[in-house]
Amino acid sequence: MAATNEPTIGEVKAPPEIEQETRADEAPVDPELLALPPDASFNEYITAWLKRVRRGESGVLPVVGGLIVIVIIFQIERSRFLSDLNLVNLLQQSAEFIVLGMAEIFVLLLGEIDLSLGYSGAVGAAVMAILAYPPINLSWELAIIAGLATSAAIGFAQGQLISRMRLPPFVVTLGGLLFWEGFLIWVINNQSPSNGGSIRINSATIYNIVNGNLSLAAGWILLAVGLVLFAVASVTRDRRRRAGGLVAPPLSLTLAKVVAVSIAGVVLVWICNANRAAFVGASVKGVPWVVPIVIALVVAWTFLLARTRFGRYVYAIGGNREAARRAGINVHRVRVFAYTLAGVTAAAAIIILDSRTGGVTTDIDGGQTVLYGVAAAVIGGTSLLGGRGKMIHALLGGLVIATIYNGMGLLSLSTDFQYMITALVLLAAVIVDAVSRRGQAVT
Amino acid sequence: MTADSTAAASQPQEGNVSRSASAGRETNPGKDGQADGAPASDILLSLHGISKHFGPVIALDGVDLDVPSGRITALIGDNGAGKSTLIKVIAGIHEPDRGEIYWNGKRVDIRTPHHATELGVATVYQDLALCDNLDIVANMFLGLEQRRHGLLDETPMELKAKETLASLSVTSVRSIRQPVGSLSGGQRQSVAVARAVMGDAKLVIMDEPTAALGVSQTAMVLELIQRLAASGIAVIVISHNLIDVFSVADRMAILYLGRLVSAGPASDYDRQSAVEIMTTGGLSERENGAHGAEAAV
Ligand SMILES: Nc1ncnc2c1ncn2[C@@H]1O[C@H](COP(=O)(O)OP(=O)(O)OP(=O)(O)O)[C@@H](O)[C@H]1O
Ligand SMILES: [Mg+2]
Numbered sequence: 001m002a003a004t005n006e007p008t009i010g011e012v013k014a015p016p017e018i019e020q021e022t023r024a025d026e027a028p029v030d031p032e033l034l035a036l037p038p039d040a041s042f043n044e045y046i047t048a049w050l051k052r053v054r055r056g057e058s059g060v061l062p063v064v065g066g067l068i069v070i071v072i073i074f075q076i077e078r079s080r081f082l083s084d085l086n087l088v089n090l091l092q093q094s095a096e097f098i099v100l101g102m103a104e105i106f107v108l109l110l111g112e113i114d115l116s117l118g119y120s121g122a123v124g125a126a127v128m129a130i131l132a133y134p135p136i137n138l139s140w141e142l143a144i145i146a147g148l149a150t151s152a153a154i155g156f157a158q159g160q161l162i163s164r165m166r167l168p169p170f171v172v173t174l175g176g177l178l179f180w181e182g183f184l185i186w187v188i189n190n191q192s193p194s195n196g197g198s199i200r201i202n203s204a205t206i207y208n209i210v211n212g213n214l215s216l217a218a219g220w221i222l223l224a225v226g227l228v229l230f231a232v233a234s235v236t237r238d239r240r241r242r243a244g245g246l247v248a249p250p251l252s253l254t255l256a257k258v259v260a261v262s263i264a265g266v267v268l269v270w271i272c273n274a275n276r277a278a279f280v281g282a283s284v285k286g287v288p289w290v291v292p293i294v295i296a297l298v299v300a301w302t303f304l305l306a307r308t309r310f311g312r313y314v315y316a317i318g319g320n321r322e323a324a325r326r327a328g329i330n331v332h333r334v335r336v337f338a339y340t341l342a343g344v345t346a347a348a349a350i351i352i353l354d355s356r357t358g359g360v361t362t363d364i365d366g367g368q369t370v371l372y373g374v375a376a377a378v379i380g381g382t383s384l385l386g387g388r389g390k391m392i393h394a395l396l397g398g399l400v401i402a403t404i405y406n407g408m409g410l411l412s413l414s415t416d417f418q419y420m421i422t423a424l425v426l427l428a429a430v431i432v433d434a435v436s437r438r439g440q441a442v443t
Numbered sequence: 444m445t446a447d448s449t450a451a452a453s454q455p456q457e458g459n460v461s462r463s464a465s466a467g468r469e470t471n472p473g474k475d476g477q478a479d480g481a482p483a484s485d486i487l488l489s490l491h492g493i494s495k496h497f498g499p500v501i502a503l504d505g506v507d508l509d510v511p512s513g514r515i516t517a518l519i520g521d522n523g524a525g526k527s528t529l530i531k532v533i534a535g536i537h538e539p540d541r542g543e544i545y546w547n548g549k550r551v552d553i554r555t556p557h558h559a560t561e562l563g564v565a566t567v568y569q570d571l572a573l574c575d576n577l578d579i580v581a582n583m584f585l586g587l588e589q590r591r592h593g594l595l596d597e598t599p600m601e602l603k604a605k606e607t608l609a610s611l612s613v614t615s616v617r618s619i620r621q622p623v624g625s626l627s628g629g630q631r632q633s634v635a636v637a638r639a640v641m642g643d644a645k646l647v648i649m650d651e652p653t654a655a656l657g658v659s660q661t662a663m664v665l666e667l668i669q670r671l672a673a674s675g676i677a678v679i680v681i682s683h684n685l686i687d688v689f690s691v692a693d694r695m696a697i698l699y700l701g702r703l704v705s706a707g708p709a710s711d712y713d714r715q716s717a718v719e720i721m722t723t724g725g726l727s728e729r730e731n732g733a734h735g736a737e738a739a740v
Binding site: 241322 | 555556559568573575576585590
């Protein structure tokens with residue numbers, strides 16, 4: 001019966017209809033929506049979205065919901081939580097968590113981690129402060145650029161070690177954490193032996209990054225410009241897709257999004273522009289500079305990840321490094337560049353922190369700071385396993401951490417509780433991630 | 444029937460490759476295949492003495508193979524014979540320990556997958572090599588992204604991906620923007636095949652391209668392979684499904700424990716003799732005849 005003994009393997013069976021649902025974090029347009037007919041209406045889109053949420057594909061909903069719950073709890077406990085003064089305070093406090101979270105996301109997307117970002121960013125910030133201080137007195141622009149470049153160089157060097165020498169990122173950056181802490185102490189003590197391990201921020205501009213405010217008019221104008229750009233970009237993208245014969249959301253949905261963002265922006269500027277001075281007769285108002293700076297950074301890095309080849313390759317390497325290599329991607333270069341960008345962004349985060357506190361000190365706990373950065377990213381929804389995450393996650397996660405920090409401060413709870421509560425929130429975020437992923441069988 | 448030794452296998456038979464193949468399908472003369480009709484001019488890729496070991500495992504042992512343009516070369520052999528390793532050498536994933544590779548008659552070193560892509564090699568890997576977190580379009584264009592003003596240009600990529608998938612009669616995917624990790628095994632394989640045939644490769648390599656496919660998709664892929672060859676592209680197909688292999692292949696190359704033990708026009712083989720060589724290295728064939736074939740199966 002030789003004829004029946006064919007050595008065949010190709011099974012004959014029809015491909016099953018797929019049922020699993022997914023989170024397409026990096027798709028420029030929601031895949032569920034793209035499955036709709038090209039002429040789907042506003043209502044059909046809303047229905048499709050609600051269906052997705054009900055199936056457990058909530059995206060950023062859990063963290064937004066969690067944030068609202070935390071805010072309500074604090075507001076019930078302390079009615080001054082939602083005061084203008086405290087809300088602006090909260091924005092200023094959240095900036096460093098958000099930016100550090102973004103720094104960490106570059107590395108987390110690769111499926112790796114950088115534990116050194118707190119201290120490597122602090123070294124960059126120290127270089128900036130020293131250059132802006134007598135006797136050097138460099139201009140603030142050059143001092144900041146030098147600070148960012150220093151941390152970029154650190155990220156580049158560690159990235160080279162990790163990628164070219166194939167060393168584990170955890171160990172290399174743990175070494176970096178220790179090394180740059182030592183280096184920071186050495187540099188600061190060397191520079192100002194008499195100041196007890198700190199260097200004052202000597203540039204008014206750098207100090208004002210967090211502590212200065214835009215004029216009332218400037219706040220509104222900036223908002224208007226930002227909203228127009230956002231609206232034009234959204235509508236243009238849809239039009240391009242439709243012109244190419246592809247599915248795009250209906251105009252009404254896009255406009256609804258623009259309106260929602262506009263309302264949020266107006267409320268933000270409104271709160272910041274109210275007089276929030278603690279004393280009667282005094283006047284403190286205006287959007288803190290750091291707010292547009294952070295938003296611009298979120299937009300820029302989101303754009304980099306979503307619209308450039310580099311960003312696409314970061315996701316690809318995090319998803320399947322061998323597949324990325326076989327696709328001809330220069331994996332070394334992309335990884336080293338990601339570590340370099342993480343370094344630059346970490347420097348920005350610590351510069352913001354130092355601007356808020358008014359000085360660079362050896363007391364900074366870079367080990368804990370970097371874990372807050374990781375926590376911000378993960379709480380926002382970025383996966384520790386690589387390949388899944390967005391810059392907006394750092395924004396949301398950073399706000400959550402700052403809110404806990406701020407609210408616990410108002411309740412005069414000490415740091416022991418702050419740490420424990422933050423840890424619980426982090427745990428909750430990881431659980432939400434694990435549960436939402438369970439439905440998706442990834443072969 | 445077939446020669447026993449590697450050295451004798453490929454060279455003497457080149458002469459009747461084009462002749463026997465032209466009987467079945469329209470001939471496609473190579474770039475410089477003019478009046479002389481020298482078969483060597485059709486050879487796109489030529490491997491000489493390729494060896495590769497992983498630690499103590501000798502995966503490839505002095506493999507000689509010529510791959511002509513416009514022809515389908517079937518690479519067959521038992522599990523672990525070295526088929527995947529051989530095509531990974533061609534695709535720039537493994538550097539061979541020894542041996543030479545000639546591309547259009549010119550000596551080349553294929554050190555990286557990028558270099559292979561630049562030469563015009565497109566590969567469907569046995570493990571598919573897809574990024575589960577990226578959507579279908581992003582996977583199909585990975586490393587080949589189209590750009591406009593330096594930025595990713597999604598619209599033409601999405602249209603091209605749609606068109607290619609439709610030509611493979613892949614219609615069951617819900618959205619072309621869904622992550623590949625959410626696809627069925629067959630759908631994933633279709634994406635990998637679509638990726639390889641989408642560009643303008645000169646050599647398309649497929650390692651088990653139909654293993655997870657249903658009837659109609661398998662038929663489409665086989666037909667596509669034939670279309671590729673008819674348009675002058677060199678194709679290497681690896682498959683354990685000998686029915687499929689014999690229905691499309693112009694040439695056979697049989698690996699046994701890392702050695703290329705037999706190669707020649709497909710018409711020189713039938714399924715039994717192929718199985719016999721795959722499982723025994725072809726050494727017992729002459730003496731045992733049909734009896735050996737039965738024992739092997
Ligand atoms: N990366 C590797 N490291 C170590 N050994 C390897 C590696 N790749 C392949 N091998 C070994 O090389 C030999 C040939 O493997 P290969 O994958 O080429 O076989 P194959 O012919 O493709 O088999 P199959 O039909 O099962 O796909 C096997 O013994 C295998 O164990
Ligand atoms: Mg194989």
